[in-house]
Amino acid sequence: MKRKHSRSKDLTAENPFAVIDKKEKNMKQYSRRGVLKVIGLVGLTSMAGKMIPLPRANAAMVEPNAALLANFIQVSRQLTLHETLDNTVSEALCHALNMTQERFFEGLTQLKTLLDANPDWLEQPVLRFPEAHVDAETLAKNILGGWYNGVVGKGYKAICVTYINTLANKAVSDKLVPPSFSYGPCGSWAKQP
C-alpha cells in the first residue's frame, strides 16, 4: 500500500494518537498556516519594521479596524501602565487574540467600558474584579499574558506572537538576555550582575 505523505508537512501540533476532540477540530479550522504566519509576524516585523497581512482566519471572524485597535492599545496601556507600546506588537497581539478568543472584540469593548468607569480597580495591588465581571478579569489577564510572555491562547490554540519583545524580557534586560541569545564571551557571567 502506498500512502500519500508529504515530507515537508509540519505535524508538530498534530496528535495522531489522541481522540480527535473539538479543540483539535477548532485548531484545524483556523489553519496552522495562519497561525504560523502570526508566529512569523513579530519576528519578521520587529526586524524589518513592516507588517505582513494575515489571511482571514475564518469567514465569521471580525477583523480589527482602526477603532478596535485603538481600544486594544488603550486597554493595554491601562493594564501595563506603559505610555508607549510597540505598534507592531499591538497589532499582532490584537490579531492573535481575535483568533484564539471567542467574541474577543465584544469582550474588549466591555473591558474598556469597565476600566473607564471604574478607575479605582486599577489602583489596587492586583486585579480583582467584582464577581459579576470575572470574564473581563480573565480577558485582562490574557491581554497581559500576551504583552509579558508573548503567548496568547491555550492548548492547541496557543500562539507565540513575540519572543524577544515581551515586556517581561524588557523588564530584566539590564541583567538578562532572552534564552537562546548570547549573553557575552565565555565566563562573562562570572561577575556579579
Added chain:
Amino acid sequence: MNNNLSADVVVIGAGVSGSLLATRLAKAGKSVLLLESGPKVSRDALVERFRASAFKSDFMSPYPFSEMAPQPRYTPEPNGYLQQTGPHAFNAQYIRMFGGTSWHWAAQLWRYVPNDFRQHSQYGIGKDWPIAYDDLEDYYYQAEVIAGVGGAPDNGSPRAKPFPMDAVPASWLQQRVTDRLAPDFTVLDDCTGRNSRSFDGRPACCGNNNCMPVCPIDAQYHGGLAAAQAEASGVNIITEAVAYKLEHDIQGNIVAVWYYDWNKVSHRVTGKTFVLSANAIETPKLLLMSVSDKFPQGIANARDNVGRNLCDHPAIGVTFDVDEPIWPGRGPVSPCSIGQFRDGEFRKEHAPFRIDISNASQVASVTKELLQQGYFGKKLEEQIQFRAARRLSIKNAMEQLPDPNNRVTLSSKKDPLGLPTPELYWSVGEYEQRGAKVTRDNYDAIAAKLGATNIKHSKEGEFSNRQHITGTLSMGLDPASSVTDAFGRAHDHENLFMVGTGVMPTVGTCNVTLTAMALALRTADKILEETQHA
C-alpha cells in the same frame, strides 16, 4: 522494495550511541549502513522553531513530530504514544531524528562511581554489572575526549587522566550558592561536554542559556554532531527508515533487518553484524515485534527479559526564593550539583541521589505565576525583577532499583505505519520513597541556608522522569536474568549487539549517556576484534 542494501555492519538508530559505534567501525574500514527512523533537521531550523514555539518550557516542542516515526509528546496535551499501565507514569521524552534524543540535553556527561558496578556485592541490593569501573575507565576517557568534557576532578569517579576540557566558568549564582552552602554541602562543577574554548570546529559557550532544548551555537556536544561525524566518516545513513523486523536463519543468527520508508514501502537490508541503538524503549519494541516460529516471544527474548527492569531517576524537586539576587539565566542552564549522597553505607537503607542545581532563566515562569496572581502594571514588573533574580530550582537524580515488573511491552494501539506503540508499566518502590524523604529533608536544609521564602516542594508521592532510561536490555553474565552479555551481544544471537542506555543494568545517580557512549565504543572494539579475526 529495495533488496540490494547490504553492509558489513547494519546499525539501527542514529542517536549518539549508534553514531559513535558506526563512526569507529567505518574508520576501521568496515562498510556500515545506519538506518534512522526520523528526518534530518538543521540546528538553525531548530533554534527558529524554539523561538516561535508557544511552549518554551517543553523541551520537545522545537522538534518536529512525524506520525511516521512518532515520539512521545506532552504539550499542549499528552499524545498518548506511550501507553501507561502502572501506578506511576513513565513520561519518557525522546526524539526520533538524525542525532537522536541528545539534541535536547544539558550535555551532562558524568561517570558512574565504582560502587555502582558492584552494588549488590557491596550493599546487598540491586544488581552487579558484569564489568567493573576499571573495564570502562579508558573508554570513559575516549568518550570524554570526543565530547570535550570538563568538570570538577574530585567527584567520586577516579580518573587516570585529567579532563580534556576546562570547565566553563561558574556563574554568579553558582558562586553564591557554593559559598553559602559550605561546609555542609559541597557544590561541584557538573561534568559537561561544553566548550570553554573553541574545540572541534565549534565555538566556546557564550551563555545563551538554552542548552536545553537546543544550543544555538553548538557549544555543547550532542548526537547530531555524532551522526554528522558518522556520515563524514563514510557511514551510509538512510533517514526516514523505520526498522520494524529482524530476520534470522535456522541457527538464530540475524540475516536481515526490514524497514519501512515514510511511504510505507518495505526494504530489506542484509549484513554480517547487526547493532540495535534505537533507544531503551524503541529497541525492546523492535525485538518484541520480531517474532517467528523459532522465537515466538521475539528476538533475544527466549527467557522473557526484553523490556524488563525499566529504570529512570524518579526525581523530586523544590523551588524557592533565595534572600539575595543570584540571577539564574546567565551562563549554562545546568552548571553544578551536590554529589555527597551518591555513595555510602546508607545505600543499604535508601536510594542514593545527586542534587542538581538549575541555572535556567526563571523570567517566563515567574511572570506566568505573577499573572495568575493578578499582578499588573509597575508592580508586576517590580515583582518580575524581584522573583526572577531570586528563584532557585533544584531537583535530584535518584537511583531506582531494577524491578522486573517495571517493563516495556507492546500495546494494542498501532501507529500509522501499523506498528504497535509501546506500553509501559512503572512503579516507584519503598527504597526510592525512603530516598525521596532524605532528599526532601536536605532540600529543607539547603533552603534554610539560603534564607529561602516561598518554598514549594513537588507533590509528595509524585516523581518526574529525568529521561535516563535504562535496564530494558540489561547486560549480565546469566542469560536467565539478562538480555545481553558484557559486550552488549544478545545471549542467543551471535551477530546481534545492542548499545545505548538500555544495556545498562542499573541507573546510578548521574546522567547516563557518558556510560552509554563508553559502552558503545567498547562494543565497537569487540566487533572489530571478532570480525577482524574472522
